[in-house]
Amino acid sequence: MSTTTAPAPAPTRQRPEATLSAPQGVWLVAEREIGGKLRSRSFLISTAILLLLALAGVLWMGFQAGSAGTTQIAATSDVAAELPDADGLEVTPIADRSEAEALVSDGTVEAALLADPASPTGVLIIAEQEAPDALVSLLSVAPTIELLDPEADDEGPMRYILGIIFGVVFMGAAITFGSPITMSVIEEKQTRVIEILISAIPARVLLAGKVLGNAILAIGQILLLITVAVIGLVVTGQTDVLQGLGTPIVWFAVFFLFGFLLLAAMFAAAGSLVSRQEDSGPTLTPVMWLTMIPYFLVLFLGENPVAMAIMSYVPFSAPVAMPIRLFFGDAMWWEPLVSLAIMLATCLVVIALGAKIYENSLLRMGARVKLSEALKG
Structure with a gap:
């Protein structure tokens, strides 16, 4: 009685498990x-x-900075020459009081300046209802101030x-x-x-x-x-x-x-x-x-x-x-x-x-x- 042996099964290839490296996982x-x-x-x-x-916000701050302090005024040539240097003033030249009142009345300027010897500053401000605060502060007489730390x-x-x-x-x-x-x-x-x-x-x-x-x-x-x-x-x-x-x-x-x-x-x-x-x-x-x-x-x-x-x-x-x-x-x-x-x-x-x-x-x-x-x- 002969016996037969079954052939050994062929070895199977095991697929390596895919693993992630630490950088790949991160x-x-x-x-x-x-x-x-x-x-x-x-x-x-x-x-x-x-x-x-x-x-x-940035645009608003920029536009505010550009327009803040700009005051439209009118002034005769002699008064305009005596005005202190200020970036916030835009001066329109005028000849006399009647022209100044006309520009103020129609809203072209916020105020007009005329020479007035009786005024302590030598200047008369003509405005519709209220003089601009920036202009009044600019023309006001103030004492000399010295700052030790101006910034x-x-x-x-x-x-x-x-x-x-x-x-x-x-x-x-x-x-x-x-x-x-x-x-x-x-x-x-x-x-x-x-x-x-x-x-x-x-x-x-x-x-x-x-x-x-x-x-x-x-x-x-x-x-x-x-x-x-x-x-x-x-x-x-x-x-x-x-x-x-x-x-x-x-x-x-x-x-x-x-x-x-x-x-x-x-x-x-x-x-x-x-x-x-x-x-x-x-x-x-x-x-x-x-x-x-x-x-x-x-x-x-x-x-x-x-x-x-x-x-x-x-x-x-x-x-x-x-x-x-x-x-x-x-x-x-x-x-x-x-x-x-x-x-x-x-x-x-x-x-x-x-x-x-x-x-x-x-x-x-x-x-x-x-x-x-x-x-x-």
């Missing part, structure tokens, strides 16, 4: 974040409204305006692109999607992709705002303002980038500590305060040189305080470099801590994870 998640935002109609509409408001009075309002501009842009962009990171993390935990994502890519790669995607969107929006502001300043002829703001705006963009990365890691870590959006308040509030406090400090302490110098080295307030100090020449050339180095070091530490909290808390469902437990792992 960019894949970043593309997902960017694509989701760009497909959102509310995000596109809000961005367009923001750009229009910025352009309208100090002009800096106060400008410091306040710059504080509002830089502060609102930084705070608004950080909240607009940072808080959705928190909500996205919570939603992924709540729907258990995070378990599928973690099975494909590491938690740190997922965190890096979320931060990178939102950082690209935030920087893109900042660049659009800068472009719109530059166009508005050029159109309205405010080139002197543009030249003064050039260097501070560049430094603001650099500080904003690293400041946003710092805050974005904190927003993501805050979201990983909870499993429901209703529980996000206690974890999200500290990050929101760190985002808003620098704005209010710069507004309230903007004229205090010591406070501004300190805030320009604190990572959370440096993106607002340092550009303002650079605009007014209060900072030495090396100060922004030192401040940026401090911010980079802080950014690395906070991102490392945020990544640890994110990684240790991401798969923990139910009650809110305590910060100490998340740090221990």
Whole structure:
């Protein structure tokens, strides 16, 4: 009885599993974040409204600056020759009083000036109902004034305006692109999607992709705002303002980038500590305060040189305080470099801590994870 042996099965080739490298995974998640935002109609509409408001604000300030203080007056040749030099006056020559009254009556000029020996200033103002305040102030007799710091009075309002501009842009962009990171993390935990994502890519790669995607969107929006502001300043002829703001705006963009990365890691870590959006308040509030406090400090302490110098080295307030100090020449050339180095070091530490909290808390469902437990792992 013969036995036959079955032929051995041919070896099968195993297809290698496709794996993503860390950079590929980061960019894949970043593309997902960017694509989701760009497909959102509310995000596109809000961005367009923001750009229009910025352009309208710059144009309005330019037109106001161009028209503010311009007073249409008429004056005889002898009075016009004695008028002090002033950019805010546009003088129409007249011959006599009858011509002056005619121009004032029909609204061609706001007031007319005639020689009057009986007046203390030697000039008579003819107006319809009320003499222009700017003209009265110009012709008033005032004592001689000597200022020890003539530029100090002009800096106060400008410091306040710059504080509002830089502060609102930084705070608004950080909240607009940072808080959705928190909500996205919570939603992924709540729907258990995070378990599928973690099975494909590491938690740190997922965190890096979320931060990178939102950082690209935030920087893109900042660049659009800068472009719109530059166009508005050029159109309205405010080139002197543009030249003064050039260097501070560049430094603001650099500080904003690293400041946003710092805050974005904190927003993501805050979201990983909870499993429901209703529980996000206690974890999200500290990050929101760190985002808003620098704005209010710069507004309230903007004229205090010591406070501004300190805030320009604190990572959370440096993106607002340092550009303002650079605009007014209060900072030495090396100060922004030192401040940026401090911010980079802080950014690395906070991102490392945020990544640890994110990684240790991401798969923990139910009650809110305590910060100490998340740090221990």
